[in-house]
Amino acid sequence: AAVEYVAGADSIADIALWPWGARFEWHGGDLNQYPSVARWYRSIAARPAVQKGYHVPVPQPEVPMP
Numbered sequence: 001a002a003v004e005y006v007a008g009a010d011s012i013a014d015i016a017l018w019p020w021g022a023r024f025e026w027h028g029g030d031l032n033q034y035p036s037v038a039r040w041y042r043s044i045a046a047r048p049a050v051q052k053g054y055h056v057p058v059p060q061p062e063v064p065m066p
Contacts, residue, residue, distance in 0.1 A: 001036040004043070018044045022054070022064060031066035038066045 006013040021041045024031050031038040044050055045063050054063050 004040075006040070014040075014044055018050065024066065025064055041066060 005011060006017055018041070021031065021037070022045075024041075031041055042065065045065065051063060054060055
């Protein structure tokens with residue numbers, strides 16, 4: 001909760017971890033139980049590059065949001 005990004009500053013760690021979070025529904029998880037994780041997830045998901053990359057290699061439904 002004390003930092004904006006996983007490693008304290010924007011890093012490759014955020015990009016590497018975010019796809020695992022994007023599958024929270026598959027795992028039966030509820031990111032809203034973890035407000036800091038949900039905030040982090042939404043901030044990464046809002047990036048235009050993440051929105052674009054989510055649909056590679058094939059188009060997907062919208063990015064899942066907690």
